[in-house]
Amino acid sequence: MFDVIIIGGSFAGLSAALQLARTRRPIAIIDAGSPRNRFASHAHSVLAQDGKPGGTILAEARAQLVAYPNVTQFAGTVRQAEPLPSxxxxxxxxxxxxxxxxGRRLILATGVRDLLPELPGVAERxxxxxxxxxxxxxxxxxxGNIGVLGRLPASVHQASLIADWGDVTLFTAGMEPLDDDAMKLLARRKVKLEHVAVTAIEGAAPAIDGARLADGRLVPLxxxxxxxxxxxxxxxxxxxGCALEEGMMGPIVQVDAMKMxxxxxxxxAGDAARAMANITFAMADGVMAAVAAHHAMIAEEGQA
Incomplete structure (x- = not known):
């Protein structure tokens, strides 16, 4: 019987494991080895780790956990989880x-899966x-030239934000008509609009030359x-039986301030339970979930 079983060994799960490892309680962490950011060659905006490959950061974290004899690491996928009938x-x-x-407590750090459009040239890049x-x-x-593929209402906000990084074109085919507020925002941010549908992303992958449009034009990007x-x-x-709620991009697990x-x-913890996601947010969530689980067990023991 482990005190805590952590399912998912990316940034949220490993952060939870490290926090709990230092309590000297027996914990397990199970990881399938498919972190969400595995497609990116480097991780950025992570304090003291900027530019390091995400896989390297995770491998170092797993190696550091080996020093804690109360931590057991398992490779694999969990197919079933259920409460004991006790x-x-x-x-x-x-x-x-x-x-x-x-285990007495579970921490789900199972992440989310990005649903990419079935557009030639997207998946390999x-x-x-x-x-x-x-x-x-x-x-x-x-x-330089940066495109934003309009898919959701959030694409307007995304295009206006990304204008700080280059000259943005928002491809609007498939979106709902833009209202006056959206048009004013995009104009203020100098975002160009392209209404012809994108049919493919072209170039020698993973590089990109541009977006091919339905009328034959290539918009350089x-x-x-x-x-x-x-x-x-x-x-x-x-x-x-955990309740879900609708996040900005899809369903997430509903949690309170203590990640319960x-x-x-x-x-x-992590991307499975937050609308806005990055590595730092995931690590902070893992720490909070671990501390909360530890406190909950102490409170339960005091009632025994």
């Missing part, structure tokens, strides 16, 4: 290879020259940003 708060976890673990976060990647573009809807990368939160879900004993 009446006390505790859970059984079944991995895809049949291994079964039990994702995280390199087709992007979603200017704070993560905008500086490296270095100015150095990078293309898009607002990608997301879905939960794991069904465990729904399986456990609607299910007693289950916390959620």
């Amino acid at each position: 009446g006390k708060i505790a859970f059984t976890i079944t991995l895809d290879d049949g291994r079964v673990l039990q 994702w995280g390199q020259t087709v992007l979603h976060c200017p704070y993560c990647h905008g500086y490296e573009i270095g100015g 150095r990078a293309l940003f898009l607002a990608a809807p997301v879905q939960q990368a794991s069904g465990l939160a729904m399986q456990l 879900t609607s299910v007693p004993g289950v916390h959620a």
Whole structure:
């Protein structure tokens, strides 16, 4: 019986694990090895880690956890999570290879999956020259022509924001007609509008030459940003009965200020449970979830 089982070993999960490791309580962390940012070659805007590959940061964190004998790391995917029938708060976890673990508390750090448009040239450039976060990647573009593929109402805000990083063209085909407020904002931010549909992203991937339009024109671009809807990368939160809420890009796990879900004993951290996501936010969420789980166990022990 572990005190806490953390499902997901990216930035939120590993931050939770490190915090709990130092309590000397037995904890487990399970990771499938598919972090959301694996498509990006480098991580940015992470204090003291700027420009380091995300995979390197995660590997160093996992190595540091080895120094804590109370931490057990498992590679794999959790296929089932359910409460124990004892009446006390505790859970059984079944991995895809049949291994079964039990824990008093769960932290779900299972992340989300980006839903990319089925547009030729997008998938092979994702995280390199087709992007979603200017704070993560905008500086490296270095100015010039930048496209924003309009997919959602949030694309207007995204285009106005990204105008700080270059000369932006918003491709509006498929969007709802822009209202007066949107038009004024885009004009003030000097965002150009292109209403003809994009049919492909061209160039020698992962580089990009431009966006090919339905009328045959090629709009030169150095990078293309898009607002990608997301879905939960794991069904465990729904399986456990955790309430979801609608985030900016899709459903996220509903949590309180202590990262507690609607299910007693289950916390959620990182991209799975926040609308605005980056590495630093994920790490902070993991710390909060870990501290909250530890406090909850102490309170429970005092009632025994």
